[in-house]
Amino acid sequence: MTTPPTPRVTIKDVAARAGVSKGAVSLAFNQRPGLSEATRDRIFAAARELGWAPNSSARSLSSRRVDAVGLAICRPARLLGLEPFYMEFVSGVESVLTERSCSLLLRLVRNLEEEAGLLDTWWRGKQVGGSILVDFHADDPRPAAVERLGLPVVAVGHPSLTGSLPSVWTDDATAVTEAVRYLAALGHRRIARVGGAAAFGHTSIRTAAFDEAARALELAGAWQVATDFSGESGARATRSLLSALGEDRPTAIVYDNDIMAVAGLSVAAEMGLRVPDDVSLLAWDDSQLCRLTHPTLSAMSHDVHGFGAEVARTLFEVITGGEGGGSHPVPTPVLTPRGSTAPPRRAGHG
Amino acid sequence: MTTPPTPRVTIKDVAARAGVSKGAVSLAFNQRPGLSEATRDRIFAAARELGWAPNSSARSLSSRRVDAVGLAICRPARLLGLEPFYMEFVSGVESVLTERSCSLLLRLVRNLEEEAGLLDTWWRGKQVGGSILVDFHADDPRPAAVERLGLPVVAVGHPSLTGSLPSVWTDDATAVTEAVRYLAALGHRRIARVGGAAAFGHTSIRTAAFDEAARALELAGAWQVATDFSGESGARATRSLLSALGEDRPTAIVYDNDIMAVAGLSVAAEMGLRVPDDVSLLAWDDSQLCRLTHPTLSAMSHDVHGFGAEVARTLFEVITGGEGGGSHPVPTPVLTPRGSTAPPRRAGHG
Numbered sequence: 001m002t003t004p005p006t007p008r009v010t011i012k013d014v015a016a017r018a019g020v021s022k023g024a025v026s027l028a029f030n031q032r033p034g035l036s037e038a039t040r041d042r043i044f045a046a047a048r049e050l051g052w053a054p055n056s057s058a059r060s061l062s063s064r065r066v067d068a069v070g071l072a073i074c075r076p077a078r079l080l081g082l083e084p085f086y087m088e089f090v091s092g093v094e095s096v097l098t099e100r101s102c103s104l105l106l107r108l109v110r111n112l113e114e115e116a117g118l119l120d121t122w123w124r125g126k127q128v129g130g131s132i133l134v135d136f137h138a139d140d141p142r143p144a145a146v147e148r149l150g151l152p153v154v155a156v157g158h159p160s161l162t163g164s165l166p167s168v169w170t171d172d173a174t175a176v177t178e179a180v181r182y183l184a185a186l187g188h189r190r191i192a193r194v195g196g197a198a199a200f201g202h203t204s205i206r207t208a209a210f211d212e213a214a215r216a217l218e219l220a221g222a223w224q225v226a227t228d229f230s231g232e233s234g235a236r237a238t239r240s241l242l243s244a245l246g247e248d249r250p251t252a253i254v255y256d257n258d259i260m261a262v263a264g265l266s267v268a269a270e271m272g273l274r275v276p277d278d279v280s281l282l283a284w285d286d287s288q289l290c291r292l293t294h295p296t297l298s299a300m301s302h303d304v305h306g307f308g309a310e311v312a313r314t315l316f317e318v319i320t321g322g323e324g325g326g327s328h329p330v331p332t333p334v335l336t337p338r339g340s341t342a343p344p345r346r347a348g349h350g
Numbered sequence: 351m352t353t354p355p356t357p358r359v360t361i362k363d364v365a366a367r368a369g370v371s372k373g374a375v376s377l378a379f380n381q382r383p384g385l386s387e388a389t390r391d392r393i394f395a396a397a398r399e400l401g402w403a404p405n406s407s408a409r410s411l412s413s414r415r416v417d418a419v420g421l422a423i424c425r426p427a428r429l430l431g432l433e434p435f436y437m438e439f440v441s442g443v444e445s446v447l448t449e450r451s452c453s454l455l456l457r458l459v460r461n462l463e464e465e466a467g468l469l470d471t472w473w474r475g476k477q478v479g480g481s482i483l484v485d486f487h488a489d490d491p492r493p494a495a496v497e498r499l500g501l502p503v504v505a506v507g508h509p510s511l512t513g514s515l516p517s518v519w520t521d522d523a524t525a526v527t528e529a530v531r532y533l534a535a536l537g538h539r540r541i542a543r544v545g546g547a548a549a550f551g552h553t554s555i556r557t558a559a560f561d562e563a564a565r566a567l568e569l570a571g572a573w574q575v576a577t578d579f580s581g582e583s584g585a586r587a588t589r590s591l592l593s594a595l596g597e598d599r600p601t602a603i604v605y606d607n608d609i610m611a612v613a614g615l616s617v618a619a620e621m622g623l624r625v626p627d628d629v630s631l632l633a634w635d636d637s638q639l640c641r642l643t644h645p646t647l648s649a650m651s652h653d654v655h656g657f658g659a660e661v662a663r664t665l666f667e668v669i670t671g672g673e674g675g676g677s678h679p680v681p682t683p684v685l686t687p688r689g690s691t692a693p694p695r696r697a698g699h700g
Contacts, residue, residue: 077442078445078655080437081438081439081655082637084431084437087431088431088432090456095458097458098457098458098460103472105455105456106456108444108447110448125417127453231638231639259638262639266644292581292612294616294619294620296616305427305431
């Protein structure tokens with residue numbers, strides 16, 4: 001009598017035994033973050049008991065040519081074309097992809113649930129070898145979806161927003177605090193911030209940091225206005241701040257990007273206010289726009305192109321399981337004073 | 351005497367040339383396994399040499415779901431992030447793709463030969479269902495490559511540049527002529543153009559049209575300067591035009607995009623020249639930037655977002671063999687006068 005052949009143990013069997021998804025088993029064996037210690041232990045135990053080890057095909061990612069990586073952006077198409085940030089970010093990503101003969105699969109999505117579904121389609125259809133996730137919200141559905149799939153990703157956002165995903169971020173809280181301190185050091189006591197869309201996690205981080213800095217510095221006035229990042233909404237916010245408050249208007253305004261600061265410059269001119277004598281303006285991101293205005297715009301300079309390149313490099317590390325795939329910040333935006341910031345003219349009023 | 355008809359190349363010819371069976375050719379073109387790398391290459395080479403493409407695969411597209419379309423851009427990554435045009439164009443393309451659950455495969459290439467090779471890889475690897483071709487040069491290698499492959503494309507450019515490919519274009523010659531006529535009608539007799547990169551076909555078309563209009567209007571002075579489309583190069587060109595020529599400097603300048611016109615505005619302010627009293631400036635493309643400056647910038651308005659959307663719609667028509675896939679122009683840029691153009695102050699000097 002011959003022994004019947006032992007049925008081949010598969011990753012599915014391991015997953016079933018450990019009570020987890022196949023993706024979780026894959027995460028555990030690829031040393032990826034996203035699993036609790038207990039779950040990881042249970043998976044390894046199940047694999048040991050069944051005599052299973054990940055075969056070469058599971059590991060083959062590291063040797064596989066990656067033809068494309070994905071980037072889904074959840075913003076209206078119209079707005080995307082208006083802000084320099086994304087094109088600079090994409091150009092930085094492309095600069096690294098080009099070196100590796102890799103393309104970027106770009107898609108606009110209407111909501112994060114649609115994005116989660118798209119990631120599933122891309123990954124199962126082998127359209128991408130990994131993906132870049134941006135614009136994290138509170139209760140973001142993507143970390144869970146990505147972990148289920150075992151899709152290699154890099155999240156662009158602070159770890160407080162991105163869960164256990166490998167992430168690359170800018171330290172927005174420190175940068176906002178530095179911006180407010182600088183304006184206060186110039187003598188400004190009434191400072192406003194024209195911020196981005198409230199739903200974004202990084203906007204919340206900046207909003208909290210601004211509040212905290214204003215409190216710590218005991219400013220006489222501090223205002224924050226949410227916008228959609230467009231120049232038009234930045235112009236409206238500036239007009240409202242500079243007119244509704246009369247003599248008690250802010251003497252300095254910090255913006256969440258540079259296109260809104262350019263718009264603010266124009267609103268000041270339209271209202272007969274001189275920059276920086278009557279009102280100081282401080283931009284964010286600092287694309288070439290800030291050096292093309294008159295006066296030139298002081299800014300919290302952020303190498304957005306370099307940020308995109310670093311995100312792409314990190315994604316390749318994650319895909320190939322290399323050393324550099326860990327979460328880390330990129331350099332914090334630095335204050336670059338130019339022509340649009342100065343001490344308030346009527347210091348007695350400040 | 352009648353010319354004998356050119357014999358139609360068939361799959362049999364390709365098979366004979368490659369020294370394989372018809373079945374092998376079919377396997378190769380249907381991405382089926384079973385052929386060695388060398389055989390596959392020999393078959394593709396034979397098909398290329400004979401100018402053969404499989405009919406059925408061209409036909410079957412209409413029923414095939416298109417998951418992605420390609421767009422390769424041959425510009426340095428750094429420059430790509432600086433100009434509003436491409437992001438607006440891409441956002442327009444995405445607006446149509448999103449409706450059809452289709453992604454955009456984006457790649458920066460170093461030269462057009464690299465792009466021709468990339469199109470080959472994308473098409474054979476079934477990574478794209480079609481592609482958008484931009485920035486045509488004289489003697490462009492892409493039309494021939496695309497025809498060999500049988501890849502569905504839409505060329506963005508005037509038919510004089512794009513060969514027999516289906517194309518969508520703006521009538522640059524008419525728009526340039528209108529811009530010069532408008533400035534001349536205001537009383538300007540010395541007019542300059544800060545143009546784009548000389549290698550681009552559409553730049554040549556604009557350059558020729560400007561020369562022709564200047565001649566027809568018998569302008570007292572007409573200058574054209576080539577740039578790389580960046581704000582910095584636009585600033586340099588403006589500074590040179592306004593300073594080197596002294597009192598004979600141009601009283602009006604037309605720019606090939608809007609970021610260079612924003613830079614020109616700043617250079618005028620830095621040189622103590624008032625816009626539009628001392629010099630009129632006319633932008634091109636007309637992104638939101640033109641409405642955010644002070645004075646606002648007059649522009650040749652071009653709905654770049656709509657242009658991208660129309661190109662994407664046309665590509666889907668080409669892919670599915672529909673009616674609307676023929677070559678056609680999009681609306682010609684229209685003159686939108688704002689605050690930066692006026693009659694020259696010292697008319698006697700004009």
